Amino acid sequence: xxxxLALAALALFVLTIGCAAAEVAHAPVVDASRLPPLGTxxxxxxxxxxxxxxxxxxxxxxxxxCARCHGADAAGGGSAPDLRRLDGFxxxxxxxxxxxxxxxxxxxxxxxxxxxxxxxxxxxxxPPWEGLLPQEVLWAVQAFVESQRxx
Numbered sequence: 001x002x003x004x005l006a007l008a009a010l011a012l013f014v015l016t017i018g019c020a021a022a023e024v025a026h027a028p029v030v031d032a033s034r035l036p037p038l039g040t041x042x043x044x045x046x047x048x049x050x051x052x053x054x055x056x057x058x059x060x061x062x063x064x065x066c067a068r069c070h071g072a073d074a075a076g077g078g079s080a081p082d083l084r085r086l087d088g089f090x091x092x093x094x095x096x097x098x099x100x101x102x103x104x105x106x107x108x109x110x111x112x113x114x115x116x117x118x119x120x121x122x123x124x125x126x127p128p129w130e131g132l133l134p135q136e137v138l139w140a141v142q143a144f145v146e147s148q149r150x151x
Contacts, residue, residue, distance in 0.1 A: 025129045030064070035057060045107050061133075066083075087102075087103060114133065
């Protein structure tokens with residue numbers, strides 16, 4: 001009986017890894033034409049922070065592509081981290097220059113996490129979005145997430 005349970009657990013583990021590895025990103029359907037174009041060189045700082053139009057575009061994309069794991073309207077509660085807390089430490093810094101530098105580091109972390117995804121021990125926790133999201137859309141998603149802080 002113990003051998004049977006061990007084999008069943010192993011089979012479940014292998015199936016889980018197979019399902020997670022099959023997780024793929026699909027380009028969202030969104031009109032980002034009203035956002036100022038950013039060119040092809042990826043930025044290190046979110047140029048849309050506080051931009052209401054970008055937040056609206058970001059909400060559409062987030063709810064199409066991210067909500068399944070991060071919660072609808074970035075409210076958390078999914079299987080993935082609550083993204084509204086991502087820049088909390090930076091915002092608590094009193095010194096303006098240090099806070100700005102921290103936010104830039106946070107922006108780079110967000111950008112790279114979205115573009116390259118999160119894979120740990122061969123398990124895809126978040127698929128890579130590189131080639132599917134132009135930077136205008138990626139930064140709009142971050143602007144939306146930041147707008148949901150405290151809600």
